[in-house]
Amino acid sequence: MNFQPGKDALKRNFKIVGTRTPRPDGLDKITGRARFGADMTAPGMLWGLILRSPHAHARIKSIDTSSAEAVNGVHAVITAKDFGPCPEDVLDIRENVMAREKALYDGHAVAAVAATSRAAAKQALKLIKVDYEVLPHVTDVDEAMKPSAPIINSKLFTKGLDKTPKKPSNIAERFEFGHGDVEAGLKQADLVIERTFRTEATHQGYIEPHACLASMGSDGRGDIWCCTQGHFMVRQVCSALLGIDASGLRVTASEIGGGFGGKTTVFIEPVALALSLKANHPVKVVMSRSEVLRASGPTSSTSIDVKIGMKKDGTITAGDATLRYQGGAFPGSAVPYGAMAAFACYDLKAVRAVGYDVIANRPKQAAYRAPGAPMAAYAVESVVDELCKELRLDPLDVRLKNASSDGSKASYGPNFDVIGLRATLEAAKAHPHYKTKLGANQGRGVACGFWFNFGGETSVSLNVNADGTIGLSVGTPDIGGSRASIGNMAAEELGVPHDKVRCIIADTASLGYNDVTDGSRVTFASGLAAINAARDAIGKMCERAAGIWGIPVEAVTWEDGTARPSSPNAGKHDPLTLADIAAQAGATGGPIAGHCEINAEGAGVSFATHMVDTEVDPDTGYVKILRYTVFQDAGKAVHPSYVEGQFQGGAVQGIGWALNEEYIYGKDGTLQNAGFLDYRIPVASDLPMIDAVIVEVPNPGHPYGVRGVGETSIVPPLAAISNSVSSAAGVRMTQLPMSPPKVLKALGRI
């Protein structure tokens, strides 16, 4: 019954899918009734606050909580001692959630308090005495790799080398991808360019700080209500950290105020649960903005060398990249994905990408939308752009000449399935934007990008209500409007109007396991599962119709939401609509529901080409974005408005990353800009409209051809904007962000 990728035919004509239906869950969000992480309260609730280390690197010799516990209104004070043994795969999370022997970065949690009021909790925090022994620190990725750098984890030995070294190091692991003979390839080139690029750490920038309300009982049973990209992941990690059964903890996903990968892990949820257990009260913990910036999961800062050889006719003969990513105080940066994605847009005979995962005294990184890929694309697409300029070749033509296409061998190994890179490049070449004239100090930049996209474990249940309406329960938190697209796919498959389907996010006690909402997987995987669940229900409804008509079920077909005899010789029977069958469900066997629990494989990759015009003020180095156009392959755009929204949101995060956003650490290793004033994300007046062109090259791995689109849109902008600024300023920019002082310096004006 489930869709067989590659075997079952793709549906091509649709009634609901592809239309811009109004959003079914929007009313609460425009009236202020929608409840996000911090909006939940409970009777007898205490306020939880976390004490964080002010040092970049320090040994914790002792923590005295006695005077804090004496404060009136305080019901619980916890430290690392309140987190017992746990499975190996959550050891790093346990240490990041609450420091153990050492405080590893500025903002690392060291203790927490729960009290009847925020004022009492604040007062108690001040009375916790921590005896720190400050240690030397390192925050820069290249510095951290030097043998002379202070060792952060004495038990860390570099993996991925031929021989495991004896001495501990800040280099956690080495990765390598590629094929062919790079040295030979470079020799065949007419021009070889090698450059080093640096990018600073950036934050996902979601407007809603992390927040949760936990209520934990000493009987090992509890509830937690939190904003997260994966409440099943929260259950899995928190139950492991607290040593309770997964079934003991019910996690409800609140509305989520943005995540972009930063809420695919836990920071405060285990703390709230531990406080609640100790205080025997519900406890609410809400991060401040400065806590979010200091102590949640920004992406890596990087240092990348790229060398590419190209012939006069534009053929790329070889590509070689070395990528160094620091992922905070714990291993696990996204450097492997950066190394894999770096040359993914190019069909190369000789390619190599070597990645180093490095630790430093910074917060533990978390995924940030296509984690690792934007920085790698920035480096590769910048060198390709420079080669095109030197050889006087059109950047789109060169990319078309070398573009990966169906069946070509990807730089990270496997052969590609059906892919849409060429389609996006051709759409870009044909677009009026590419032909408009530029003025003084103006430049145009193009760049391509890619993301793998992900299927993952997905459970959906679909209930047919007695009045013929549909209750659809999915387990993937909806950040960008996926309830609308998933509901529309179920309505399309069932043949009922879209507003007859109500799609909700079920809690962990009401639905089978679901992987986190990440990897641009939700519209693909929950959509696929919803279609399968609809087909499951249709099968059952056909059985009921067959029973009512007294004919075999094989003689019943389902069209436009109605069961019909498949041919005249099955006898004359009035068609039965879904509503008719639903009304008789009780009498004909019981409630009707469809289910699908799968590991949704067959996710199709999504490619994009971005084009951007900028103007550089030669006197101040200020960069103005004049025009921005995104061309991205969505396979099949289920709800075009929200597909465009992903294109526009990713592009603008890329603009912030390219121009102004950066983590600034002082010499003392503390974060200097932990707030939205000096961590500058783009504001409305900084930007033009972002034009979105949806390209549709269907993905054979999905019944409707759907591809995930959420992440690819952030991969090309860093390079596209840098290429545009480099041509406007007449000098190659090799550092992000391209803040005005850096541009002015590159122009040689200061």
Place this chain on the structure above:
Amino acid sequence: MFQIQVSTSINGDDTEFSCEADETLLDVLRDRLGMTGSKEGCGTGDCGACSVIVDGRLVCSCLMLGAEAQGCEIETIEGMADGTELHPLQQKFLDHAALQCGVCTPGFLIAAKSLLERNDDPTEEEVRYWLAGNLCRCTGYDKIVRAVLDTAKDMRKPAKTKKAAAKKRVKA
């Protein structure tokens, strides 16, 4: 720490509350009055998610003390619709998919309402500069600006056709 007794008007309702001297209006709205529509994104006036209108003036409720609300007229997102009659901006935000996660939406709707009360025919640039105090990370602002411009165009139409249009759309 004795508390301050404040009497004010919120969305037309006379409201009494007591609060600490250093408690912000945002904390009062959310934690004492259960009006969680205004959101805290930063607590320092840098994101606009807590925007409310006080005596006709668009402000950040996190940069105002609860005590300062004495005798004021406060408008929050909860009061933007008139019963089931949505404000045209609210409907347009849905029609234009001008929200994704929605946490910044209350702040944007209040700010846009304040703009259209002052300027019924704003240019794109005027909309962008007026709304620059409201951060959004999901949408890239494009559809938000289009929704505000489209609402302004609709609201400039003669009253008769507007009423019918508003009624029809709510059912859609």
Place this chain on the structure above:
Amino acid sequence: MVKVQVWGSLKSALEGADEVELQAASIREVLDQLSATYPAMKQAIDRGVSVSVDGRMYANSIMVPLKPDSEVFVLPKLVGG
């Protein structure tokens, strides 16, 4: 026989071979044989890998059947953002 390749840094675990040919009917059999014949591969596989079969990526489905001439590629475990 199924052609199996691994990502660059694991080439040393295959004693330098670019590609290995195995008799295997499913992803599980490929991974089991790799772990058995090449001890250094076992650690990487235990930490979690993604496997691509004929251009399609499988995160951790090990029961996926293989065609006799399938092209299998072992990669680090994919995660998204």
Place this chain on the structure above:
Amino acid sequence: MQYHAPATLKDAVKLLASSKGTTQILAGGTDLLVRMRTGFAEPDTIIDIKRISPMCKIARDGKGFSIGAAVSSAEMSENAALAKAWPGVVEAAALIGSTQVQGRATIAGNLCNASPAADSVPAMVAAGAKAVIRGPKGKRKVAVEKVCKSPGKTILKKSELIEAILLPAKPARTGDAYLRFSPRTEMDIAVVGVGVCLTLDTKGVCTAARVSLGAVAPTVLLVAKAAGALIGTKVDDAALDALAAACSAAAKPIDDKRGTREFRIHVAGVLARRAAIIARDRALGKS
């Protein structure tokens, strides 16, 4: 913490003198509440001046203006006469923070916060504004450039507050302008700020000028040499080059997270030139 909202200036002054511990005046609160939230200010007493009606008014002071200390920058923008007379000062006030912040922020508060990068202060200094400081022993008028001593410190004694900001009568053929550089177009802090006010005679020759720089020294600077570069000229390219050089020379900035030393020195000259051109065109009646 205690909160007071006196109805008269007299009560406010009495309260200010009698309150113990640290006392803060609350006008717009857009600086004070941020410092309280981030733990940099924990006042024992707050005195809210927004119930003192004279302090909420923009009045004519002879041919000039008296802007009450509780007048928000949004109210300044909406006052047509003020905006017409002193566009530079009003534009500077309208650059503070965002629309929401401008709904509360006051230029008196911006001055008392004593940030070197305050937006309204260079414009006030260029315009020759004075602060009316009220204390138990009466009031005194102090030129705005003399009010700040160092970052966060003003000359106000514990028992004094600012009652109003006075803008002088603007002579004929006079134009003022304020420009700042910030990475974002809104919601930002000046990396460099420049206020220029100049007067031309009937032949277009500059007879008087004041040039003020923000964010390039511990306090806002009034740069005599820069004014000297304009006086006696037709504010032509040569004069503008000399102005730019004088401003860059006067700048003594620091490296910080918002900008480098060299950047601020260079851009001080660039913005001075641009602001002087706007001021000149306004003086010539070309808006």
